[in-house]
Amino acid sequence: MTVRLALSVNGSRLNSSIAQLAQIGKLPGGGVSRVAFTKEDLLARKLVESWMREAGMTVRIDAAGNTIGRYPGLREGAALATGSHIDTVPTGGHFDGVLGVLAGIEVVRVLRENGLRLEHAIETIVFTDEESTVIGCKAMAGNTVNNPEYYRRSDGTSIQTCLAQIGGDWSKIAEAKRHPKEIAAFVELHVEQGGVLESTGDCIGVVKGIVGQYRLGVRVTGSPNHAGSTPMHARKDALVAASQMVLAVNKLAVETPGEQVATVGYLTVWPNATNTVPGKVEFKIDLRDLSETNLEQLLAKMKLEFQAIASATQTEIEITQLLHVQPTLAAPKIQNAIVEVCQELGFSYRHLISRAGHDAQEIGRFTDMGMIFVASRGGISHAEDEYTSPEQCTQGANALLQTFLKLDRLYAAKGDRFIELQGIIKM
Amino acid sequence: MTVRLALSVNGSRLNSSIAQLAQIGKLPGGGVSRVAFTKEDLLARKLVESWMREAGMTVRIDAAGNTIGRYPGLREGAALATGSHIDTVPTGGHFDGVLGVLAGIEVVRVLRENGLRLEHAIETIVFTDEESTVIGCKAMAGNTVNNPEYYRRSDGTSIQTCLAQIGGDWSKIAEAKRHPKEIAAFVELHVEQGGVLESTGDCIGVVKGIVGQYRLGVRVTGSPNHAGSTPMHARKDALVAASQMVLAVNKLAVETPGEQVATVGYLTVWPNATNTVPGKVEFKIDLRDLSETNLEQLLAKMKLEFQAIASATQTEIEITQLLHVQPTLAAPKIQNAIVEVCQELGFSYRHLISRAGHDAQEIGRFTDMGMIFVASRGGISHAEDEYTSPEQCTQGANALLQTFLKLDRLYAAKGDRFIELQGIIKM
Numbered sequence: 001m002t003v004r005l006a007l008s009v010n011g012s013r014l015n016s017s018i019a020q021l022a023q024i025g026k027l028p029g030g031g032v033s034r035v036a037f038t039k040e041d042l043l044a045r046k047l048v049e050s051w052m053r054e055a056g057m058t059v060r061i062d063a064a065g066n067t068i069g070r071y072p073g074l075r076e077g078a079a080l081a082t083g084s085h086i087d088t089v090p091t092g093g094h095f096d097g098v099l100g101v102l103a104g105i106e107v108v109r110v111l112r113e114n115g116l117r118l119e120h121a122i123e124t125i126v127f128t129d130e131e132s133t134v135i136g137c138k139a140m141a142g143n144t145v146n147n148p149e150y151y152r153r154s155d156g157t158s159i160q161t162c163l164a165q166i167g168g169d170w171s172k173i174a175e176a177k178r179h180p181k182e183i184a185a186f187v188e189l190h191v192e193q194g195g196v197l198e199s200t201g202d203c204i205g206v207v208k209g210i211v212g213q214y215r216l217g218v219r220v221t222g223s224p225n226h227a228g229s230t231p232m233h234a235r236k237d238a239l240v241a242a243s244q245m246v247l248a249v250n251k252l253a254v255e256t257p258g259e260q261v262a263t264v265g266y267l268t269v270w271p272n273a274t275n276t277v278p279g280k281v282e283f284k285i286d287l288r289d290l291s292e293t294n295l296e297q298l299l300a301k302m303k304l305e306f307q308a309i310a311s312a313t314q315t316e317i318e319i320t321q322l323l324h325v326q327p328t329l330a331a332p333k334i335q336n337a338i339v340e341v342c343q344e345l346g347f348s349y350r351h352l353i354s355r356a357g358h359d360a361q362e363i364g365r366f367t368d369m370g371m372i373f374v375a376s377r378g379g380i381s382h383a384e385d386e387y388t389s390p391e392q393c394t395q396g397a398n399a400l401l402q403t404f405l406k407l408d409r410l411y412a413a414k415g416d417r418f419i420e421l422q423g424i425i426k427m
Numbered sequence: 428m429t430v431r432l433a434l435s436v437n438g439s440r441l442n443s444s445i446a447q448l449a450q451i452g453k454l455p456g457g458g459v460s461r462v463a464f465t466k467e468d469l470l471a472r473k474l475v476e477s478w479m480r481e482a483g484m485t486v487r488i489d490a491a492g493n494t495i496g497r498y499p500g501l502r503e504g505a506a507l508a509t510g511s512h513i514d515t516v517p518t519g520g521h522f523d524g525v526l527g528v529l530a531g532i533e534v535v536r537v538l539r540e541n542g543l544r545l546e547h548a549i550e551t552i553v554f555t556d557e558e559s560t561v562i563g564c565k566a567m568a569g570n571t572v573n574n575p576e577y578y579r580r581s582d583g584t585s586i587q588t589c590l591a592q593i594g595g596d597w598s599k600i601a602e603a604k605r606h607p608k609e610i611a612a613f614v615e616l617h618v619e620q621g622g623v624l625e626s627t628g629d630c631i632g633v634v635k636g637i638v639g640q641y642r643l644g645v646r647v648t649g650s651p652n653h654a655g656s657t658p659m660h661a662r663k664d665a666l667v668a669a670s671q672m673v674l675a676v677n678k679l680a681v682e683t684p685g686e687q688v689a690t691v692g693y694l695t696v697w698p699n700a701t702n703t704v705p706g707k708v709e710f711k712i713d714l715r716d717l718s719e720t721n722l723e724q725l726l727a728k729m730k731l732e733f734q735a736i737a738s739a740t741q742t743e744i745e746i747t748q749l750l751h752v753q754p755t756l757a758a759p760k761i762q763n764a765i766v767e768v769c770q771e772l773g774f775s776y777r778h779l780i781s782r783a784g785h786d787a788q789e790i791g792r793f794t795d796m797g798m799i800f801v802a803s804r805g806g807i808s809h810a811e812d813e814y815t816s817p818e819q820c821t822q823g824a825n826a827l828l829q830t831f832l833k834l835d836r837l838y839a840a841k842g843d844r845f846i847e848l849q850g851i852i853k854m
Contacts, residue, residue: 247670250664263664274690
């Protein structure tokens with residue numbers, strides 16, 4: 001035990017790597033713009049690849065352009081994997097994704113400078129284009145869409161060209177698929193991108209799972225009439241109907257027991273003229289929860305209520321499903337390992353739900369998945385002022401390191417028997 | 428009585444004038460585009476002026492560009508006036524405004540070809556720019572805004588230039604003001620622009636008054652947060668708050684006894700992104716009724732409810748008054764005269780409210796006002812398919828003619844005494 005806990009990451013080295021990566025795509029406001037497949041993304045990939053090699057990892061790029069660094073284990077067989085992404089939204093920060101990738105490299109640096117190998121190989125993965133198509137993790141889970149047009153960039157560039165630029169190959173995308181026999185468990189360290197840890201003051205978030213999501217488009221059609229000359233009783237006011245629906249969505253999310261969230265974030269009125277009774281309203285619903293069953297029940301209730309509202313307001317509705325992402329639960333075994341690590345390291349912790357998507361969501365579809373969160377100041381992410389302190393980054397990386405050491409035993413124990421910590425005292 | 432009722436307008440001449448005017452600014456879809464101060468508006472004004480002169484009227488153009496045709500009476504003093512406008516919305520129809528002007532000319536044509544004069548002079552007026560600034564009728568009521576910038580066209584043209592083009596003079600706008608001593612009564616014939624007469628099958632609408640109007644701008648400010656990671660209880664959702672307000676506006680208008688109408692026709696959401704809790708919503712309220720007291724009470728209740736909603740949703744509101752137009756009641760004496768005329772002519776009729784604004788609304792602020800409505804097919808106006816049948820136009824013009832004959836006695840009776848119909852059998 002002492003040996004294991006004595007190991008810890010080099011926080012200053014980790015934070016210096018984070019700062020160095022933030023120079024690529026640096027924005028005047030202090031943030032970073034490193035959209036996938038841009039010159040900046042390519043430069044950053046090269047830098048990270050060189051860090052992987054320096055840390056003693058072999059590096060390969062799969063057909064989806066995922067950069068996979070591998071630090072060999074004592075045994076052949078499945079690896080323990082970590083990683084995240086280094087691409088950003090057009091105006092992003094220093095930490096989203098980057099922390100998970102660089103902590104994964106730092107874990108290997110520490111093992112190597114201490115002359116240690118685990119029973120399992122360790123893979124640190126840079127997933128391709130997490131911020132838009134999530135093609136990297138999707139390909140690894142075998143869930144890409146079999147149509148290159150789906151992945152065409154908004155500037156017109158084909159996915160074939162994009163992947164070729166980073167060493168991938170669209171024609172071989174199916175070969176990027178991985179299996180539980182290759183990755184026994186995947187743990188991703190990430191900034192929370194929400195305000196729970198900051199508000200509770202806890203050091204580590206033990207993620208219970210990543211929410212599933214439905215996105216619906218709703219069109220309400222009434223009659224556009226003169227706001228002056230149309231008596232109240234003769235109206236088919238699409239905005240009055242839509243307002244009732246917005247409130248129904250909110251009420252369902254607030255009053256149903258559970259942690260679901262439902263939002264109408266987008267709404268437009270037609271013709272949107274002060275003196276015209278609205279003839280048409282279009283709005284979009286974003287619905288998220290960890291329970292697919294709960295999501296389905298909420299959707300069914302929503303549709304029933306919408307029908308009743310449309311009927312009462314003499315309007316017509318049309319509902320289109322725009323998106324459906326299944327929730328992914330974190331493996332209880334990994335959650336427990338993270339909890340034990342926190343207890344051993346004296347880190348306060350809290351179980352929470354990830355309400356944003358992550359690469360781990362796809363990886364969790366074929367193998368055991370877990371996530372470690374550290375706080376985001378003000379809950380802010382996808383913005384230039386995204387911030388997690390150097391100390392918090394170091395704490396997250398130490399939790400990741402210790403979780404790997406613990407999982408090395410837990411997953412090894414599946415097959416053969418090992419003496420505790422056998423792995424890390426060999427070599 | 429027989430003599431009076433024997434007089435009637437020449438329907439085919441009236442409808443042929445309407446069709447001829449519709450050639451100026453004719454649109455491919457069959458409608459008309461004759462926006463005030465455009466080449467088409469100027470051409471139409473010239474044509475109408477020539478028709479006035481042919482009908483035996485003297486014509487002058489006042490400082491506001493109003494074209495005033497005058498058919499002398501047997502006595503000096505106040506005239507009986509009628510008229511409306513010939514400018515249209517950018518995509519308008521053949522009848523809105525035009526019917527009132529051309530029926531006013533037709534009334535004079537009939538009198539003249541029968542060798543008749545009334546005791547009162549008759550004025551038929553083309554008011555300037557009814558569809559936008561209503562500067563013509565406003566100037567006649569002495570209610571223009573004393574700032575030329577207020578009247579600048581969206582293409583940048585100054586009101587000075589606009590008025591000069593049509594024979595007006597901004598620097599003398601105050602001289603356009605008229606007095607009850609000059610206009611004893613004003614009666615405007617107009618298409619209903621609503622669906623009441625069509626639905627009841629009545630021939631003539633006897634207008635009780637023109638509604639007053641308040642227009643309010645409301646800004647609701649919440650907090651724009653991530654739709655995934657912000658728990659329901661931590662939200663300040665501006666759209667949830669605004670939806671409650673939209674429904675409160677509707678409920679007040681529906682449930683308060685009376686004929687008021689209230690509409691939220693314009694609403695925008697910011698940032699209007701599916702995955703962001705709305706941070707700001709702006710909407711506009713259009714509120715109309717014939718009773719200013721009722722309007723004020725409704726406004727006061729609305730503001731109270733908005734405050735309560737803002738407080739309950741943790742949002743902030745800002746309310747701005749964008750417009751206030753006082754209601755104008757039609758003179759009971761004129762309403763009664765129109766009713767008697769309908770009874771005598773065998774026209775079915777119905778008292779109704781004008782919920783759209785008209786030139787008569789301003790003229791009614793300084794002298795007795797009345798309005799005669801004829802049906803609009805489908806209640807449609809301000810559109811290319813605006814339609815009132817030739818028969819209905821003729822019925823409206825005959826009601827106007829007979830009303831003038833009746834008012835000539837009624838208003839004359841104020842001062843001197845006259846034998847019934849003395850006016851029209853002289854000359």
